Amino acid sequence: MHRKWMALVIPLAAVGALLPMGTAQATGRPQVRPIEWRACGTGAECGEVQVPLDWARPGGEKITVAVSRVRATDQARRLGVVLFNPGGPGGPGTPVVREFAAQVFPADLRARFDIVGFDPRGVGDSRPAITCPVPPTSPAVTQFPATGAEFDRLVAYNRRVARGCRDATGPLIDHVDTVSAARDIDVLRQALGESRVNWLGLSYGSLLGATYAGLYPDRVRAMVLDGAVDHTIGTRRMVVDETRSTEDVFTRFVAWCDADQACALHGQDVAARYRELLDNGAQDATPDEVGFGAYTLLNLPSYWPQLAEAIRDRTGFAGEESSAAYRVIGCHDFPSDIRTFSDLRSRMTAVRALAPRTRGYVEAWDVQAGCAGWPIPAANPWGPTPVRGAPPILVVSGEHDPATPLVWGTGLASQIACSRHLVWSGVGHTGFLNDGPTQQKEVDYLISP
Numbered sequence: 001m002h003r004k005w006m007a008l009v010i011p012l013a014a015v016g017a018l019l020p021m022g023t024a025q026a027t028g029r030p031q032v033r034p035i036e037w038r039a040c041g042t043g044a045e046c047g048e049v050q051v052p053l054d055w056a057r058p059g060g061e062k063i064t065v066a067v068s069r070v071r072a073t074d075q076a077r078r079l080g081v082v083l084f085n086p087g088g089p090g091g092p093g094t095p096v097v098r099e100f101a102a103q104v105f106p107a108d109l110r111a112r113f114d115i116v117g118f119d120p121r122g123v124g125d126s127r128p129a130i131t132c133p134v135p136p137t138s139p140a141v142t143q144f145p146a147t148g149a150e151f152d153r154l155v156a157y158n159r160r161v162a163r164g165c166r167d168a169t170g171p172l173i174d175h176v177d178t179v180s181a182a183r184d185i186d187v188l189r190q191a192l193g194e195s196r197v198n199w200l201g202l203s204y205g206s207l208l209g210a211t212y213a214g215l216y217p218d219r220v221r222a223m224v225l226d227g228a229v230d231h232t233i234g235t236r237r238m239v240v241d242e243t244r245s246t247e248d249v250f251t252r253f254v255a256w257c258d259a260d261q262a263c264a265l266h267g268q269d270v271a272a273r274y275r276e277l278l279d280n281g282a283q284d285a286t287p288d289e290v291g292f293g294a295y296t297l298l299n300l301p302s303y304w305p306q307l308a309e310a311i312r313d314r315t316g317f318a319g320e321e322s323s324a325a326y327r328v329i330g331c332h333d334f335p336s337d338i339r340t341f342s343d344l345r346s347r348m349t350a351v352r353a354l355a356p357r358t359r360g361y362v363e364a365w366d367v368q369a370g371c372a373g374w375p376i377p378a379a380n381p382w383g384p385t386p387v388r389g390a391p392p393i394l395v396v397s398g399e400h401d402p403a404t405p406l407v408w409g410t411g412l413a414s415q416i417a418c419s420r421h422l423v424w425s426g427v428g429h430t431g432f433l434n435d436g437p438t439q440q441k442e443v444d445y446l447i448s449p
Contacts, residue, residue, distance in 0.1 A: 030058045032190040035067060041098030045069045049191045051184040054175050063172060065184050066125035067118045068098040074111040080221060081194055082113040082446060083185065087203030089333065090325030092124030093117030109443045113198060121184055122176040123325045130176060131168040132324035134161045136370055139286045143369035144348060151341035155373035162375050165328055177332040177379035182211040189219060196221040198446050202430045203227040203404055210385040210412060217390035222449040224442045226396035227404040227430035230411035232384050235337045235368045239351060242362040245405040247355035249298050252400065252427055257308060264308040271357050273311050278359060285317040291361025293317030298402050299429040327370055335378035336371035363403055387416040394420050394445050396438065400427040
Protein backbone atom coordinates (compact mmCIF):
# COMPACT_ATOMS: atom_id res chain seq x y z
CA MET A 1 0.00 0.00 0.00
CA HIS A 2 1.02 3.56 -0.47
CA ARG A 3 -0.78 6.85 -0.74
CA LYS A 4 1.63 8.48 -3.14
CA TRP A 5 1.73 5.51 -5.52
CA MET A 6 3.08 7.21 -8.66
CA ALA A 7 5.87 9.08 -6.95
CA LEU A 8 7.01 5.83 -5.38
CA VAL A 9 7.08 4.03 -8.71
CA ILE A 10 8.70 6.78 -10.72
CA PRO A 11 12.70 7.59 -9.59
CA LEU A 12 -6.61 -4.60 0.10
CA ALA A 13 -17.44 -10.44 1.08
CA ALA A 14 -13.72 -11.36 2.61
CA VAL A 15 -11.48 -13.37 0.37
CA GLY A 16 -11.80 -16.22 2.85
CA ALA A 17 -15.54 -16.22 2.09
CA LEU A 18 -15.09 -16.37 -1.67
CA LEU A 19 -16.40 -19.22 -3.78
CA PRO A 20 -14.22 -22.34 -3.42
CA MET A 21 -11.39 -22.88 -5.87
CA GLY A 22 -12.66 -24.10 -9.18
CA THR A 23 -15.98 -22.22 -8.96
CA ALA A 24 -14.66 -18.80 -9.97
CA GLN A 25 -16.80 -18.95 -13.11
CA ALA A 26 -20.01 -19.72 -11.23
CA THR A 27 -21.36 -16.29 -12.12
CA GLY A 28 -20.69 -16.86 -15.83
CA ARG A 29 -18.14 -15.54 -18.28
CA PRO A 30 -18.58 -12.28 -20.14
CA GLN A 31 -17.83 -12.28 -23.85
CA VAL A 32 -14.23 -11.17 -24.30
CA ARG A 33 -12.96 -9.39 -27.37
CA PRO A 34 -9.30 -8.90 -28.31
CA ILE A 35 -7.91 -5.49 -27.40
CA GLU A 36 -7.83 -2.93 -30.18
CA TRP A 37 -4.40 -1.43 -29.66
CA ARG A 38 -3.35 2.08 -30.67
CA ALA A 39 0.04 3.74 -30.41
CA CYS A 40 0.56 5.87 -27.31
CA GLY A 41 3.19 7.25 -24.97
CA THR A 42 6.83 6.27 -25.39
CA GLY A 43 6.85 3.28 -27.70
CA ALA A 44 3.75 1.82 -26.07
CA GLU A 45 0.28 0.71 -27.12
CA CYS A 46 -2.97 1.52 -25.34
CA GLY A 47 -6.46 0.06 -25.32
CA GLU A 48 -9.25 -1.05 -23.03
CA VAL A 49 -11.27 -4.10 -22.09
CA GLN A 50 -14.91 -4.33 -21.11
CA VAL A 51 -15.85 -6.01 -17.84
CA PRO A 52 -19.11 -6.38 -15.94
CA LEU A 53 -20.01 -3.55 -13.62
CA ASP A 54 -21.34 -6.15 -11.16
CA TRP A 55 -19.77 -9.60 -11.30
CA ALA A 56 -22.97 -11.07 -9.83
CA ARG A 57 -24.59 -10.02 -13.14
CA PRO A 58 -21.93 -10.70 -15.81
CA GLY A 59 -24.38 -10.15 -18.63
CA GLY A 60 -25.41 -6.72 -17.37
CA GLU A 61 -23.96 -3.23 -17.64
CA LYS A 62 -20.31 -2.97 -18.67
CA ILE A 63 -17.45 -0.71 -17.64
CA THR A 64 -13.99 -0.32 -19.17
CA VAL A 65 -10.52 -1.03 -17.80
CA ALA A 66 -7.70 0.94 -19.39
CA VAL A 67 -4.60 -0.99 -20.51
CA SER A 68 -1.14 -0.18 -21.84
CA ARG A 69 1.58 -2.43 -23.22
CA VAL A 70 5.17 -2.42 -24.39
CA ARG A 71 6.11 -5.46 -26.41
CA ALA A 72 9.00 -7.74 -25.53
CA THR A 73 12.18 -6.51 -27.17
CA ASP A 74 13.35 -10.07 -27.93
CA GLN A 75 10.31 -11.54 -29.63
CA ALA A 76 12.11 -14.78 -30.51
CA ARG A 77 12.61 -15.51 -26.80
CA ARG A 78 9.35 -14.01 -25.53
CA LEU A 79 7.87 -15.86 -22.53
CA GLY A 80 4.50 -14.13 -22.27
CA VAL A 81 3.15 -11.09 -20.44
CA VAL A 82 3.90 -9.52 -17.07
CA LEU A 83 0.93 -7.71 -15.58
CA PHE A 84 2.06 -4.84 -13.38
CA ASN A 85 0.28 -3.14 -10.49
CA PRO A 86 2.13 -0.31 -8.71
CA GLY A 87 0.11 -0.39 -5.49
CA GLY A 88 -2.44 1.88 -3.92
CA PRO A 89 -5.20 1.00 -3.69
CA GLY A 90 -6.08 3.28 -6.54
CA GLY A 91 -2.71 3.33 -8.31
CA PRO A 92 -2.98 3.19 -12.11
CA GLY A 93 -0.47 1.02 -13.93
CA THR A 94 -1.27 2.30 -17.41
CA PRO A 95 0.80 5.53 -17.26
CA VAL A 96 3.79 3.72 -15.75
CA VAL A 97 4.05 1.35 -18.68
CA ARG A 98 2.96 3.91 -21.25
CA GLU A 99 5.49 6.57 -20.33
CA PHE A 100 8.22 5.07 -18.14
CA ALA A 101 8.71 1.40 -19.02
CA ALA A 102 12.39 1.75 -19.83
CA GLN A 103 13.10 3.52 -16.53
CA VAL A 104 11.04 1.27 -14.27
CA PHE A 105 11.51 -2.22 -15.68
CA PRO A 106 14.96 -3.81 -16.14
CA ALA A 107 16.07 -4.55 -19.70
CA ASP A 108 16.18 -8.34 -19.18
CA LEU A 109 12.54 -8.30 -18.02
CA ARG A 110 11.48 -6.18 -20.98
CA ALA A 111 13.37 -8.49 -23.35
CA ARG A 112 11.42 -11.62 -22.37
CA PHE A 113 7.95 -10.27 -21.65
CA ASP A 114 5.35 -7.87 -22.89
CA ILE A 115 4.92 -5.51 -19.96
CA VAL A 116 1.24 -4.72 -19.41
CA GLY A 117 -0.08 -1.99 -17.15
CA PHE A 118 -3.72 -1.49 -16.35
CA ASP A 119 -5.88 0.86 -14.32
CA PRO A 120 -8.09 -1.21 -12.02
CA ARG A 121 -11.82 -0.56 -12.22
CA GLY A 122 -12.71 3.02 -11.29
CA VAL A 123 -9.06 4.13 -11.38
CA GLY A 124 -7.16 6.44 -13.73
CA ASP A 125 -8.33 6.17 -17.32
CA SER A 126 -10.78 3.33 -16.63
CA ARG A 127 -14.41 4.42 -17.01
CA PRO A 128 -16.41 5.36 -15.16
CA ALA A 129 -13.85 6.70 -12.71
CA ILE A 130 -14.30 6.95 -8.97
CA THR A 131 -15.13 10.60 -8.40
CA CYS A 132 -15.42 12.38 -5.08
CA PRO A 133 -16.29 16.10 -5.22
CA VAL A 134 -15.40 16.47 -1.53
CA PRO A 135 -11.68 15.70 -0.95
CA PRO A 136 -11.13 12.62 1.25
CA THR A 137 -9.20 14.74 3.74
CA SER A 138 -9.39 18.38 4.80
CA PRO A 139 -6.87 20.58 6.62
CA ALA A 140 -9.78 21.74 8.75
CA VAL A 141 -10.64 18.23 9.99
CA THR A 142 -7.95 16.44 11.96
CA GLN A 143 -7.52 12.68 11.85
CA PHE A 144 -6.16 12.85 15.40
CA PRO A 145 -9.11 14.39 17.27
CA ALA A 146 -8.41 15.60 20.80
CA THR A 147 -12.07 15.89 21.82
CA GLY A 148 -15.36 14.16 21.23
CA ALA A 149 -16.52 17.14 19.19
CA GLU A 150 -13.50 16.85 16.89
CA PHE A 151 -14.19 13.13 16.48
CA ASP A 152 -17.80 13.86 15.56
CA ARG A 153 -16.59 16.36 12.95
CA LEU A 154 -14.27 13.72 11.47
CA VAL A 155 -17.05 11.13 11.17
CA ALA A 156 -19.48 13.69 9.72
CA TYR A 157 -16.86 14.74 7.21
CA ASN A 158 -16.18 11.13 6.16
CA ARG A 159 -19.90 10.59 5.61
CA ARG A 160 -20.12 13.75 3.56
CA VAL A 161 -17.20 12.54 1.44
CA ALA A 162 -18.89 9.16 0.88
CA ARG A 163 -22.23 10.71 -0.09
CA GLY A 164 -20.50 12.88 -2.65
CA CYS A 165 -18.57 9.90 -4.01
CA ARG A 166 -21.77 7.89 -4.44
CA ASP A 167 -23.61 10.72 -6.15
CA ALA A 168 -20.74 11.45 -8.55
CA THR A 169 -19.63 7.88 -9.25
CA GLY A 170 -22.95 6.11 -9.47
CA PRO A 171 -23.51 2.35 -9.05
CA LEU A 172 -19.84 1.55 -9.59
CA ILE A 173 -19.19 2.80 -6.04
CA ASP A 174 -20.44 -0.53 -4.64
CA HIS A 175 -18.22 -2.65 -6.89
CA VAL A 176 -14.65 -1.35 -6.67
CA ASP A 177 -13.39 -3.88 -4.15
CA THR A 178 -10.31 -6.00 -4.77
CA VAL A 179 -12.24 -9.22 -5.53
CA SER A 180 -14.09 -7.50 -8.37
CA ALA A 181 -10.82 -6.05 -9.67
CA ALA A 182 -9.21 -9.51 -9.55
CA ARG A 183 -12.01 -10.97 -11.67
CA ASP A 184 -11.39 -8.20 -14.19
CA ILE A 185 -7.79 -9.36 -14.51
CA ASP A 186 -8.93 -12.68 -15.90
CA VAL A 187 -10.90 -10.87 -18.59
CA LEU A 188 -7.70 -8.97 -19.39
CA ARG A 189 -5.80 -12.26 -19.60
CA GLN A 190 -8.30 -13.59 -22.15
CA ALA A 191 -8.26 -10.35 -24.14
CA LEU A 192 -4.47 -10.62 -24.34
CA GLY A 193 -4.78 -14.16 -25.72
CA GLU A 194 -2.76 -15.68 -22.88
CA SER A 195 -3.45 -19.01 -21.16
CA ARG A 196 -1.40 -17.95 -18.12
CA VAL A 197 -0.03 -14.65 -16.85
CA ASN A 198 2.93 -13.43 -14.87
CA TRP A 199 2.41 -10.82 -12.16
CA LEU A 200 4.52 -8.09 -10.61
CA GLY A 201 2.56 -6.46 -7.80
CA LEU A 202 3.98 -3.88 -5.43
CA SER A 203 2.45 -3.05 -2.06
CA TYR A 204 -1.37 -3.22 -2.43
CA GLY A 205 -0.58 -5.00 -5.71
CA SER A 206 0.36 -7.99 -3.55
CA LEU A 207 -3.22 -8.23 -2.25
CA LEU A 208 -4.68 -7.85 -5.73
CA GLY A 209 -2.32 -10.49 -7.11
CA ALA A 210 -2.90 -12.95 -4.27
CA THR A 211 -6.66 -12.51 -4.68
CA TYR A 212 -6.36 -13.29 -8.39
CA ALA A 213 -4.22 -16.36 -7.70
CA GLY A 214 -6.75 -17.57 -5.14
CA LEU A 215 -9.53 -17.33 -7.70
CA TYR A 216 -7.63 -18.59 -10.74
CA PRO A 217 -4.56 -20.56 -9.57
CA ASP A 218 -4.15 -22.47 -12.83
CA ARG A 219 -3.85 -19.22 -14.80
CA VAL A 220 -0.69 -18.08 -13.03
CA ARG A 221 2.75 -18.87 -14.42
CA ALA A 222 4.78 -16.77 -11.96
CA MET A 223 3.87 -14.10 -9.44
CA VAL A 224 5.92 -11.60 -7.42
CA LEU A 225 4.20 -10.01 -4.40
CA ASP A 226 6.62 -7.34 -3.18
CA GLY A 227 5.74 -5.23 -0.15
CA ALA A 228 3.22 -7.81 0.99
CA VAL A 229 -0.13 -6.95 2.59
CA ASP A 230 -1.72 -9.38 5.06
CA HIS A 231 -5.51 -9.02 4.77
CA THR A 232 -6.17 -10.94 8.00
CA ILE A 233 -4.72 -8.52 10.54
CA GLY A 234 -7.51 -5.95 10.99
CA THR A 235 -7.30 -2.23 11.46
CA ARG A 236 -5.79 -2.17 14.94
CA ARG A 237 -2.81 -4.35 14.08
CA MET A 238 -2.34 -2.63 10.77
CA VAL A 239 -1.86 0.64 12.64
CA VAL A 240 0.40 -0.86 15.30
CA ASP A 241 2.64 -2.65 12.79
CA GLU A 242 3.08 0.36 10.52
CA THR A 243 3.62 2.67 13.47
CA ARG A 244 6.39 0.48 14.82
CA SER A 245 8.11 0.09 11.44
CA THR A 246 7.87 3.80 10.62
CA GLU A 247 9.44 4.75 13.95
CA ASP A 248 12.28 2.37 13.12
CA VAL A 249 12.82 3.93 9.70
CA PHE A 250 12.69 7.46 11.11
CA THR A 251 15.43 6.49 13.56
CA ARG A 252 17.50 5.37 10.58
CA PHE A 253 16.76 8.65 8.82
CA VAL A 254 18.06 10.55 11.86
CA ALA A 255 21.19 8.38 11.91
CA TRP A 256 21.75 9.14 8.21
CA CYS A 257 21.51 12.86 8.89
CA ASP A 258 24.00 12.54 11.74
CA ALA A 259 26.49 10.68 9.55
CA ASP A 260 26.10 12.24 6.10
CA GLN A 261 26.90 15.86 5.31
CA ALA A 262 24.53 15.61 2.33
CA CYS A 263 21.64 15.81 4.81
CA ALA A 264 20.37 19.39 5.07
CA LEU A 265 20.05 18.87 8.84
CA HIS A 266 23.52 17.45 9.38
CA GLY A 267 24.84 18.48 12.77
CA GLN A 268 21.40 19.48 14.07
CA ASP A 269 18.90 17.85 16.42
CA VAL A 270 16.71 16.34 13.69
CA ALA A 271 14.17 14.79 16.06
CA ALA A 272 13.68 18.09 17.88
CA ARG A 273 13.21 20.02 14.62
CA TYR A 274 10.63 17.48 13.44
CA ARG A 275 8.86 17.43 16.84
CA GLU A 276 8.34 21.18 16.63
CA LEU A 277 6.67 20.79 13.22
CA LEU A 278 4.35 18.07 14.52
CA ASP A 279 3.45 20.34 17.44
CA ASN A 280 2.81 23.48 15.43
CA GLY A 281 2.65 22.70 11.72
CA ALA A 282 4.74 24.15 8.91
CA GLN A 283 4.43 27.28 6.77
CA ASP A 284 2.07 25.58 4.33
CA ALA A 285 0.88 22.53 6.26
CA THR A 286 -1.06 21.47 9.34
CA PRO A 287 0.50 19.00 11.79
CA ASP A 288 -1.46 16.21 10.08
CA GLU A 289 -0.09 17.25 6.70
CA VAL A 290 3.43 17.39 8.09
CA GLY A 291 3.15 13.93 9.62
CA PHE A 292 1.63 12.20 6.60
CA GLY A 293 3.90 14.08 4.20
CA ALA A 294 6.99 13.02 6.14
CA TYR A 295 5.73 9.43 6.19
CA THR A 296 5.55 9.41 2.39
CA LEU A 297 9.07 10.76 2.05
CA LEU A 298 10.40 8.15 4.50
CA ASN A 299 9.24 5.35 2.20
CA LEU A 300 12.20 5.65 -0.17
CA PRO A 301 15.69 6.54 1.07
CA SER A 302 16.18 8.39 -2.22
CA TYR A 303 13.59 10.88 -0.89
CA TRP A 304 15.39 11.45 2.41
CA PRO A 305 17.31 14.50 1.20
CA GLN A 306 13.96 16.05 0.24
CA LEU A 307 12.56 15.24 3.69
CA ALA A 308 15.55 16.85 5.40
CA GLU A 309 15.12 20.00 3.33
CA ALA A 310 11.39 20.11 4.11
CA ILE A 311 12.08 19.91 7.84
CA ARG A 312 14.80 22.54 7.61
CA ASP A 313 12.73 24.93 5.48
CA ARG A 314 9.40 24.23 7.22
CA THR A 315 7.68 23.74 3.88
CA GLY A 316 7.05 21.02 1.30
CA PHE A 317 4.74 18.72 3.25
CA ALA A 318 1.34 19.61 1.77
CA GLY A 319 -0.20 17.74 -1.13
CA GLU A 320 -0.08 14.24 0.37
CA GLU A 321 -3.83 13.87 0.76
CA SER A 322 -5.52 10.60 -0.16
CA SER A 323 -7.05 10.25 -3.61
CA ALA A 324 -10.71 9.49 -4.21
CA ALA A 325 -9.95 5.98 -5.50
CA TYR A 326 -7.64 5.29 -2.58
CA ARG A 327 -10.30 6.20 -0.05
CA VAL A 328 -13.23 4.38 -1.67
CA ILE A 329 -11.36 1.15 -2.47
CA GLY A 330 -9.59 1.26 0.88
CA CYS A 331 -12.85 1.44 2.81
CA HIS A 332 -14.13 -1.57 0.85
CA ASP A 333 -11.06 -3.67 1.65
CA PHE A 334 -9.81 -2.30 4.97
CA PRO A 335 -12.97 -1.16 6.82
CA SER A 336 -12.41 0.70 10.06
CA ASP A 337 -13.33 -0.79 13.42
CA ILE A 338 -13.43 2.64 15.06
CA ARG A 339 -16.92 3.37 16.41
CA THR A 340 -16.43 5.94 19.18
CA PHE A 341 -14.08 8.67 20.27
CA SER A 342 -12.98 6.39 23.09
CA ASP A 343 -11.92 3.78 20.50
CA LEU A 344 -9.76 6.27 18.64
CA ARG A 345 -8.38 7.96 21.74
CA SER A 346 -7.15 4.67 23.23
CA ARG A 347 -5.49 3.75 19.95
CA MET A 348 -3.89 7.18 19.73
CA THR A 349 -2.45 6.75 23.21
CA ALA A 350 -1.03 3.36 22.23
CA VAL A 351 0.64 4.49 19.01
CA ARG A 352 2.20 7.56 20.59
CA ALA A 353 3.71 5.36 23.27
CA LEU A 354 5.06 3.08 20.52
CA ALA A 355 6.32 5.94 18.37
CA PRO A 356 7.13 9.10 20.33
CA ARG A 357 8.96 10.62 17.36
CA THR A 358 6.59 9.84 14.45
CA ARG A 359 3.38 9.67 16.57
CA GLY A 360 1.40 7.26 14.39
CA TYR A 361 1.32 9.33 11.22
CA VAL A 362 1.15 6.30 8.94
CA GLU A 363 -1.01 5.14 6.08
CA ALA A 364 -2.93 2.71 8.28
CA TRP A 365 -4.04 5.56 10.53
CA ASP A 366 -5.36 7.43 7.50
CA VAL A 367 -7.35 4.31 6.59
CA GLN A 368 -8.84 3.72 10.05
CA ALA A 369 -9.62 7.40 10.64
CA GLY A 370 -10.74 8.13 7.08
CA CYS A 371 -13.07 5.12 6.98
CA ALA A 372 -14.59 5.76 10.43
CA GLY A 373 -18.34 6.18 9.95
CA TRP A 374 -18.07 5.35 6.23
CA PRO A 375 -21.64 4.51 5.13
CA ILE A 376 -20.87 2.42 2.02
CA PRO A 377 -20.87 -1.29 3.01
CA ALA A 378 -17.49 -2.96 2.64
CA ALA A 379 -17.58 -5.49 -0.19
CA ASN A 380 -14.32 -7.19 0.77
CA PRO A 381 -13.82 -6.86 4.54
CA TRP A 382 -10.87 -8.25 6.47
CA GLY A 383 -10.15 -11.94 5.87
CA PRO A 384 -7.54 -14.35 4.50
CA THR A 385 -6.36 -14.68 0.92
CA PRO A 386 -5.78 -18.43 0.63
CA VAL A 387 -4.05 -19.67 -2.50
CA ARG A 388 -3.97 -23.39 -3.37
CA GLY A 389 -2.92 -25.03 -6.62
CA ALA A 390 -0.84 -22.21 -8.07
CA PRO A 391 2.84 -22.52 -8.98
CA PRO A 392 5.27 -21.36 -6.27
CA ILE A 393 4.65 -17.64 -5.68
CA LEU A 394 7.43 -15.30 -4.56
CA VAL A 395 6.55 -13.07 -1.58
CA VAL A 396 9.09 -10.30 -0.94
CA SER A 397 9.48 -8.29 2.27
CA GLY A 398 11.98 -5.85 3.69
CA GLU A 399 13.31 -5.83 7.23
CA HIS A 400 12.84 -2.06 7.42
CA ASP A 401 9.78 -1.26 5.26
CA PRO A 402 7.63 1.48 6.84
CA ALA A 403 4.52 0.80 4.74
CA THR A 404 4.37 -3.01 4.55
CA PRO A 405 6.25 -4.47 7.53
CA LEU A 406 8.06 -7.79 7.36
CA VAL A 407 5.49 -9.48 9.59
CA TRP A 408 2.83 -8.89 6.92
CA GLY A 409 4.91 -10.80 4.38
CA THR A 410 5.27 -13.67 6.80
CA GLY A 411 1.51 -13.66 7.27
CA LEU A 412 0.69 -13.55 3.56
CA ALA A 413 3.22 -16.25 2.68
CA SER A 414 1.63 -18.55 5.26
CA GLN A 415 -1.68 -18.30 3.35
CA ILE A 416 -0.16 -19.26 -0.02
CA ALA A 417 0.66 -22.93 -0.48
CA CYS A 418 4.23 -23.61 -1.64
CA SER A 419 5.15 -19.92 -1.58
CA ARG A 420 8.68 -18.64 -1.15
CA HIS A 421 9.43 -15.71 1.14
CA LEU A 422 12.38 -13.56 0.11
CA VAL A 423 13.50 -11.11 2.82
CA TRP A 424 15.91 -8.29 2.06
CA SER A 425 17.75 -6.44 4.79
CA GLY A 426 17.69 -2.82 3.63
CA VAL A 427 15.45 0.18 4.21
CA GLY A 428 12.50 1.30 2.10
CA HIS A 429 9.11 0.33 0.71
CA THR A 430 9.49 -2.71 -1.60
CA GLY A 431 12.69 -4.33 -2.73
CA PHE A 432 11.88 -3.68 -6.38
CA LEU A 433 12.11 0.06 -5.85
CA ASN A 434 14.98 0.15 -3.35
CA ASP A 435 17.39 -2.75 -3.72
CA GLY A 436 19.07 -3.76 -6.96
CA PRO A 437 19.97 -7.32 -5.96
CA THR A 438 16.42 -7.99 -4.75
CA GLN A 439 14.98 -6.57 -7.95
CA GLN A 440 17.26 -8.85 -9.95
CA LYS A 441 16.12 -11.89 -7.95
CA GLU A 442 12.52 -10.97 -8.79
CA VAL A 443 13.34 -10.69 -12.48
CA ASP A 444 15.26 -13.98 -12.48
CA TYR A 445 12.31 -15.70 -10.81
CA LEU A 446 9.83 -14.30 -13.35
CA ILE A 447 12.00 -15.58 -16.20
CA SER A 448 12.64 -19.00 -14.61
CA PRO A 449 10.15 -19.66 -11.78
